[in-house]
Amino acid sequence: MRHPLSIPIGLTLAALSLQAAAGIFSSAVPPTRYQDETSARIQTIDPAYIGDVCGLLMRGPPPVGMAYVACVQDGRVYMPNPCAYPDEPYAATLCHELGHVQGWSREHPG
Secondary structure: OOOOEEEEEOHHHHHOOOHHHHOOOOOOOOOHHHOOOEEEEEEEEOHHHHHHHHHHHOOOOOOOOOOOOOEEEOOEEEEEOHHHOOOOHHHHHHHHHHHHHOOOOOOOOO
16 A cells, blocks of 8 residues: 555545445535535546455444445545546646655646
8 A cells, every 4th residue: 555645635526426436425415514624535446346444444344235435534535436437527736746745746647
């Protein structure tokens, strides 16, 4: 796994269309008081392993009828690598910006 990255995120993170990729999940939107701009540590994980990682972190399976598509522990968001979802606009944008965080220059070399 890569080192966690600290980047500002908004609640549009929920816009990642992961339901088809990982089964049923809670799409509940938090109350307005929890929707402010924020900063969080994000650990991206190969989508094939997010269920296993979250199962270990959460110490057990998700609620009946649901699947882990992301989770939070100790203020760190564990989520699938957004680069695995190039057809999703928000995921593609996050993938692009995380590339810059990791050193990809603004000239966008291939």
